Amino acid sequence: MMTLNKTRFAAGLAAITLMLLVTACAGPESGKADASGKVDYTKMSAKELGEYLIFESNSFRLDMPTQEGTTARERMMQDDLQMLCSQTRNQPSPEQAGRIIAEARASMKYPEGGIQLGDWQRGGNLAWGGFGFRLADQSDDHSRRAADGACYNCHALSPQRTGGSLGPSLTGYGKSRGDSEATRRFIYEMIYNPHAYFPCTNMPRMGYKGVLNEQAIADIMAYLLHPDSPVNK
């Protein structure tokens, strides 16, 4: 699937570049040229046009340096999962969903000493912080500190503060689920790559994409599971 998509993408991009070169040369008149049959950009799919517009029309500052040491161009390039979920509007077919789940499972990397809980207080700071990976003039400086989890944007966590509601409420999570081996494994995998359970979920792949490291995941897990954490009070 990976190879196939890449090839198709490359071929598509080449075709788009060629077609848009023609369009660009036709200039403002290309709308008319289209009617006369010379340039038919309307035959191009919206996706192909969109890809061209992102990478070739100077719409984005693609040369911005990123925290992960690449340029912003890489951030705009979709991986297979992003492409498939975008195309299907997050509603993959059963067959596609099966593939996504299998690939997500294969992507999992576990801590060497097993899945342990970290420090729930540190985890709380990570869960309620939004630092990390933002670009623009005051780009987040990761040499100063690591990225937060920004969990609160989408999840209700501790009852004292209001979190978002894009994802399910996690208030009282440890109290209701307990702290078994299976629970730990599930939470770890949900944070690392949630598509193993919910193909094309809106939740980011915090571990797989390197947003959170092992220690940060362990700390956030402690914040969710530890009986002393405000989440479970």
Add this chain to the structure above:
Amino acid sequence: MRVLLLPILLACLGAGLVLAQPAPVPEEGADSIADYRRMLREGNPGELWVARGQQLFHAPRGPNAVSLEACDLGLGAGVLDGAYAALPRYFEDAGRVQDLESRLVHCMVNLQGFDRAQLLQDAFSTGERESDMEALAVYVASRSNGMPLDVQLEHPRELELYRIGETLFHRRSGPLDMSCATCHSRESRRIRLQTLMNINSPVQVREVMGSWPTYRVSHGTVRTLQHRMWDCHWQMRLPDVEYVSDATVALILYLTEQGRGGVIDVPSIRR
């Protein structure tokens, strides 16, 4: 203007706080924010931006020392009433689809002789510098108040850009796998405390699209749709989307068409 603004704001905020007092539950919170908006409407500081925009629009400015009165916003040179309601649209003289702000930039460069790069750089107000563009945009938009959003979508370029806008809206990328749809495709969801528009709810899209540019209380200035596009991309951890770029116009065209029929009522007021 600043001197005037502060007491108005404080008075409004005071009124808002009284209303917002018992608001621990999100639903009640949403209600009190709606009340807060209604209260503020009476003394919306954004009106000061409209007045300043009017002054800027009709005054001779730029290296060529002419006003923007010869600017064709789609209904003919100098016709302001109803022009915003049919934007974005294809402009023959520019050879591209333009939204309100890209059209204003076009006129400021071609009629008044302003430097395009400088205009783009100064488009958003910062703590130190007040943007002319925000004032101009909200003034021109306000001249369509009471009218329904009604983009043309006839020219092939308009149709093309609409389809691209729809695709971009749903295109996931970046370290957080986000697209606009991640936050804006389900009902009654909040990011933090902020209620999110649902693209699948025509009523909501009409209300939102008819109410920008808006006075952002937390920013202390009027913000435009272009700023909203930039801000969302920044929040999604994506690269800066360039002011008045094709990507922004595509998204704005898509959103405006989804909001077709929404009645324009600006400046509104938001957190």
